[in-house]
Amino acid sequence: MLTWQQLHDLKCAELLEAADGWGAVSTQADAARDRISNEMIHGLEATQKGMASPAAVNRLRRLDRNYDYIRTECGLVRTTVNSLVYELIGFQGQLKDALDDAASLGFTVAADGSVSYPAGGQNVVTDQPIPGGNASADTPLMSRPPTPGALHPGLVDPNPNRAKAQDIADRIRRVLTAAREADEHFRTSLSRLKAEPGLDVTEATWKDAAADLAAVRKVSGDRLKKTIPTNATPAERHDWWTHLSQAQRDEYLTLCPDILGNLDGIPALARDEANRDNLQMLLGKLSGEDNEAARAKLAGLRSIDQQLSTGSEPPMYLLGIGDQGNGRAIVSYGNPDAAKNVSAYVPGFSTKLGASPLAFSSLFTRTLADLRQTHPRLEVTVRVLGREDIPREVATAILDLGLIDGMAAPNDPLHLPDVGPLTAMAIAEQPLAVALPAQHPLSRRAGLRLVDLADARWIDAPGTAISLSQLRTASGSDGYRTSLRYEGTDIRGLIALITAGHGLALLPQQSIDGMPGISAVPLAAPRLVHRTEALHSSTLDGPQALLAAALTAATG
Known part of the structure; x- marks a missing residue:
């Protein structure tokens, strides 16, 4: 059991160095994952044909998932240790204040936390100093046996040092109790952070990782969560993010991916990373729920995950993810933080578009006009429909792309009817x-x-x-x-x-x-x-991808 001497002597700097070590492993795993997905897999798919290429790509994807899991779990270890140190430093400060007060008064603190105090005051009968004694946090003020020859009028210990010593003993006990509770909570959280044997990272693995994240957030989450400027403007959030160190960013992304991934102002690359991680956590969580609603959500999110894994040109940036309805995603084709967004386009395609009345805005008509001027062979059919009709006709492939509007909290997705897996992009x-x-x-x-x-x-x-x-x-x-x-x-x-x-x-x-x-x-x-959001039910290509990218560029 933790003693006050151990708490006093604890070298928090060494614990922080250990946390940094786990963070370094997490960062290295992230770099390895990026190299596999962005260089090796992309290179194989672009240059190699035949039966061997898909097999090699599948093995590389498995390795990619392993590095992703390593990054997540090591990041959780780093965050847990950092949070423990954050707590312990505060307890050390409170303990030091109590010990300093004891030293300044000439008191002695024993190994068990009791406080010895010297004689003080004067016995009104004998004119002798009132003897000293010992105060313990387990001992009420008047439970100390009376000292022979000392006078204790009423219920007040006449030695003025007694109350001071009792206060110090109580403070030591309070801080030690809190430190022991924190130590046990963090020990339990750290004991969860271990992988099962084997090389496969499955949905069951991510289910365990989701539980790990929940456990770490329970003991650590408030420390970081309360510092995220959720109520600030996008510009203020961007300024906050740019002033964080890379280690701080990594810690936020590990512990709060569901929050950061949906915040406008956070760079698209960081939001995409956070949301892809959160997508795996959601898949793991839902895979452990045995009910029809969870199975429907799981199917929707698996469809989104498959689209992300397949890749696209321009690349997809996942700017929002959630398990509303049958699984929802907000996707940008091309980096919305860049000066331009590009999209593949094959001349001669036709597309069927739908829009609810107030989604049929001047932005939409201007963007569509610009595209048709650049690509005169683009054949377009536009239908104005009610809000309830847009998701259904997109889900059944009557429409290639649908624009829908509605009311929501800032940065929250629209609540759409459950008509099948849909992907949404904020417009x-x-x-x-x-x-x-x-x-x-x-x-x-x-x-x-x-x-x-x-x-x-x-x-x-x-x-x-x-x-x-x-x-x-x-x-x-x-x-x-x-x-x-x-x-x-x-x-x-x-x-x-x-x-x-x-x-x-x-x-x-x-x-x-x-x-x-x-x-x-x-x-x-x-x-x-x-x-206003743009909806589609499958991976976009051709003119609808071009229109989606142009709309995102016009609003970003």
């Missing part, structure tokens, strides 16, 4: 505004809270505006009564109804700014945005 996020008649009493407000409008009359226009069911969910209110239901997809018809006073609607601010007879008051709370 744009814009502020939301409440559309009111220009003469409405609230039209001059600087902002409006959704909850304050629960009793207002609303137009339910699920094909164009944000649906009333979503408003109720977002605000936790049963209000937002329907004044009129609008089932069209023409936003001009909805605007005409709002102008005539039939009710309010929540729309992207850009779509209603400057419209005659309409006042667009920004939504102040809750913090929600209008989000």
Whole structure:
């Protein structure tokens, strides 16, 4: 059991050196993995033909998975040890303060943490100094046997040193108890970080790694998680990331891949690495769940993993991953942080595109026009459909690419119906505004809270505006009564109804700014945005890949 002397003498610098060693192994494994996937496998696939080439590629992919697992587990060891040191340094500081106080008062701290104190004060009967004694954290203030000849009036120990010694003994015991608990927690976490025999890294292996990550986050997560600027702007996040050392970045990526992978402002390369790791963790976690929902999600995520493994030109960057619906991904074709995004294109292809009314934006039409000017042989069919129709027609291959819009928290993916495995790419996020008649009493407000409008009359226009069911969910209110239901997809018809006073609607601010007879008051709370995503159900190529890359470039 840890003693206060051991805690005092512990050389935390040596533990940090050990953590750095594990971090170095993790970094080396990551470099080896990159070389295998980016150089060796790519070179074989590009230059070698015949039966031997696929066999060699499969063996290299297995080695790639091994290095990926080594990187993850060694990174978890590094993070666990670093977090333990972070805790112990604080305990050492508290212990040092208690020992310094004891020394300054002339007290002696024994090996068991009890504190001896000298004589002090004066016996009012004998005029002699009141004898010293010993205080232990296990001993209440008055449980010490009375000293012969000493007077103890009332319930107060007359030696003024007694209370000071008791306080120091209690502080030592508290810090030692906390240090022992931390030592045991981290010991348990470290004992989990070991691999099963064999060379195969399977979904069961990643299931174990996901459990390892959960265990490490339980004891270490708050230390790093609370320092991630999730509520900052993308520019502020980028500045935060650039000022981290590489070792700090590696530690964040190891412990918080699910958070960093979905944060705008973090470089695309780092987000892609985080999300690919998190994808393997999700596959491992779901493989251990025996229910229909988990099996559906697992199939969707396996499809995404297969697309990533197959590769594409331009390369795919995984900018978001999750197990919503049947598995969701946000993909950029080409690095969105680069000046340009490129995509393979074969002239003469045709493509079928679909868009919900408010996803059919000027950005989409301008981008499509630029592409058709550059590639005049591109044949395009565009259909405007309701939001519920877009995912279904993409999943059934009626559409090659679908643009869909809706309401979400900043940087969160849209919640789509479960119609099959879909891949989503973030296209744009814009502020939301409440559309009111220009003469409405609230039209001059600087902002409006959704909850304050629960009793207002609303137009339910699920094909164009944000649906009333979503408003109720977002605000936790049963209000937002329907004044009129609008089932069209023409936003001009909805605007005409709002102008005539039939009710309010929540729309992207850009779509209603400057419209005659309409006042667009920004939504102040809750913090929600209008989000547009591009959907596809298989690996993109040809014109739809070109369009997706161009849209990403235009918004990035």
